[in-house]
Amino acid sequence: MKKSISIAIGLLATVSLSAQATLVSIENCSGTAKNGPAVTCEITNSPANVISPNPNNNKLVAWDEVQNHVLVEDLKVDRVFDPTASFIEDAGNSGYFIKAGTIVSSHYVQWDPNGRGQINASIVLDSQIFAFITSDQNLFDSDDQLALPNINYNDFNLRGIEKKDTTVFDGDSASINWTASSPGDWARLITAYSPAAEAQVSEPVTIALFLSGLIGFVCRRKVTN
Secondary structure: OHHHHHHHHHHHHHOOOOOOOOEEEEEEEEEEEOOOOOOEEEEOOOOOOOOOOOOOOOEEEEEEOOOOEEOOOOEEEOEEOOOOOOOEEEOHHHOEEEOOOOEEEEEEEEEEOOOOEEEEEEEEEOOOEEEEEOOHHHHHHHHHHHOOOOOOOOOOOOOOOOOOOEEEEEOOEEEEEEEEOOOOEEEEEEEOOOHHHHHHHHHHHHHHHHHHHHHHHHHHHHHHO
């Protein structure tokens, strides 16, 4: 009896699930840089802290931030997938707002070459892209709601992308063509509700409930036998 309960508790303590990222992949990664190693692309679960304004690593890095977050105030963004969507409000020449109460997921993208460099890639996510935040001020302002906790985003000037950079939305993917020098190109992708992020939260709870039931079943067997 005691051995059976120990096994169940051990399973509860050690069970782990493969991470399900709302950033699915970065595809067709290619580019050039003036100095240093070859251009690469990476999704990371452990961004640097403090975030450096000038990594000079010839790498496009992306990470998931706050997921399935209900906006507590209007979120100022620079570009949107559909200006006529019911949760989008036109802010005139200065961009758009995603209205408070909308559920969003946030993803941060960093590109910083060693010297001047260019990157092409397709960023694939698990839900519809709503918007792109690319200007310094909007990036700063959105940190409070969307940045990862316990990460110092180290606000600095020229954090947005350059005027000639292009980003093309296509459902749950964004194709980028960016050219940057110091301190690099930085942007925030805003997407819809993320099924993968929800699963990442709910599946451990489901397993915990199952194992708790298993423990209860073993205990009941002890009583009835």
